[in-house]
Amino acid sequence: MRVLRLTPFFHHDCVTAWPAEFDAVGGMQVQILRLSRELADRGVEQLVMTVGFPGLPRERVDRPGLRVRVTRAPLPRLRSELTGLVGLNQAWLAAVLTACAPLRRTWRPDLVHVHADGQLWALLAGPLVSRMVGAPYCLTLHCSRLASYEPMSRFDRLQHRLVATAERYALRRARRVSTLTARTADTVARLLPLDRALVDVLPDSVGDVRPVTRPEAGEYLRSLGVPAGRPVVGWVGRVAHEKGWRDFVAMAERWDAGSGAPGAVFAVVGDGPQRERMREAVEAAGLADRFAFTGFLPHDAVPSVMTALDVLVMPSAHEELGGSALEAMVCGTPVAGYAVGGLRDTVGSVTPSLLVPRGDVPALVRAAGDAVTDAERHRETVAAAVPDLLGRYGEDTVERALEHYRLAVGRVSGGGAGWAP
Template identity: 40%
Template sequence: MKVLKLTPFFHHPDVDSWPAAYDSVGGMQIQTWRQAVWLAQKGINQHVMTIGFPGLPKQRLLQPFLSVECLLLPMLHIPSEFSGLIGLTQSWALATLAALFPKRRKHDFDVVHIHLDGQIPALLVACLAPGLLRCPLILTVHCSRLAVYTPHSWLDKVQHRLAGWLERKAVSSALTVVALTQRTASQLIDDARRVEIIPDVVDTTQFAPPPQEAITAFRKHHNLRRKTVGFVGRIAKEKGWKHLIPLAQALREQECELLIVGDGTQRDRLQHGIDKAGLKEWVTVTGFIPNHEVPLAMSACRLIVMPSAYEEFGGVSIEALATGVPVVAFAVGGLPEILRGITPDLLIAPEDTRALIARVQAVLAGHHSQSIAPDRLRAYVKQRYDPSVMGAQILSLYQLALSNSTRPVRR
């Protein structure tokens, strides 16, 4: 079996730095990579077509059965606060379709698996690519226009109706649609032939409490000297970074500090807000760090905050819980489905900065010590978000697609 994976965003684990303009941090990148690695380890041959950045080879074998091809048309490097570079995903979509067009009569793919980020370019690829290749289509919806997406610019609002129409069209043409949450599945069920709920996963061998000496070294490297609250993710409007400024001000009053792990196109705005509020000595921004260092960063914190405007799933939450670190989050998207089962008191009404600060202060004061015991958090994640269970579900969908295909299958 050979699977073609089309995704604008995919984690490149073999790099130690990643330009923020090319969307360096995100749950979709990590999840598409984790899934591909698990399937490759099971002998499923996959070819990934995704966005690269300067310095990455155009095509490489990440490991046996997993090849990655980076595709972009030549483009002007015009910065954008919302997409990194203006035209980035459009360039990928056009380059991908151009690369697939010559293969329409002769190729060796059995299944096309497309990962949707909620933007029009990937939706267009989902509508056009399966017809070119005449292969069964599986869609994973990492961000649904119909269920959770909130437009964040005037242009985005103009495009929102078209994007929703394209999502319905893509969903209706797929053999199976994979949703990350029950909320999104319920929105897509009327348009889809088949919907499966397969949430994001976390590798609990990687995301586990690190040795204390490693945590101490990380804290020393980043000059962390006080009780620390953490934020992990893209520095983007939808991740709610503006709530971090008043949070840091409140933490300063308690002699606590804020660690921001990640990068993004609005990092300069964040830094300006930090400087304007006189918080330079109380907030540390690491920028991009390799994925294998994220458990260290999380373990250096007493808790992680997620003040997102919207989240399809909220993968950072299960990574933190797997590391034994509690999460205080706005109740948006998939976060209630995750946290209500383990720490419901740490869910906050969306956009309520005061309540977020109060709950963070309560955790720091030890008021939730029983519910946030590290072993309890970790056991919860291992039971519900193990890669082997979710990977087996994806594999069964591939096998179902093969049984519905008229193409001869390579074993």
């Protein structure tokens, strides 16, 4: 089977540095890379058209059966605090449409797989490219305007209805749809309306993320400038508005008075379009000596980071699933955050007492403080849940993806000779 994968979000782990304006790495990028590699190992031939940055090869073979092509029209380096560069995703779509024009003759796919994040441009790609290459498309909602997305600015609120309409259009014309949670699948099917049987739940996978020893993990954090001898409260991911960094800083301001826990150091692991604004807020609050900013780290550092934290905090405005929460819990670390989106399913199934109403910073301080002061109890609870988490978000996710593709192209498994990619 040949699959054309269209996504502005893809992790280029062939580099050790990543310019933040070109959409700093988050869970979505890592998950799409992981899925692509697992499918390639199962014999699915793929061409990925994605965004890249200066210094990356225009096209590379990541592994047999997986080609990654940087597909982006030229654009000026105008910074945006929401998307990194102004027009980045529009430039991606324009280049994709140009690049797909000859594919029908040179490399005709059996299926187009579009990854949508709640923005307009990927939603337009599916219907347009499907016609150009003469193949059906399936659509993955990594974030849904209809079910979970929260507008990030005044302009975003103004265009919210337009993008929601585009999402409805793209969903209705997709051969099949997938979501990260059953909650979103049920909501989308009800609101469209859409036959629920056409919506598959394909959650993110924790892949090979597993804990390392606590001493080894702690030493790694020390090498990044995180001081020893204090509880470490962590933030891991893109430094962007929707991830709630302002509430993370506000939590740090209230920590000593409201957490009931010893004085902590706050580790910010990752990068993003609002990195400098977060740094300025930390300095304005007089907390510069309590914060450690590591910047971008390669994904293979995740187990060390997650294991070393005393608690991971996720004050997100919306979170379709919460891949960072899964990675932290698989490494034995409790997660405190807002009860939004998929966090209600992931964290909520393990330590529901550590989830608080969105925007309630004092409650978030108390929850994170409880994770630190009652660490043994929370860590035992998380450890007991790891087998179930690995079962729900483990290796069988690639099998679910293969079945999703079978259904999308009409090659149903079971009976006869079966199906082979």
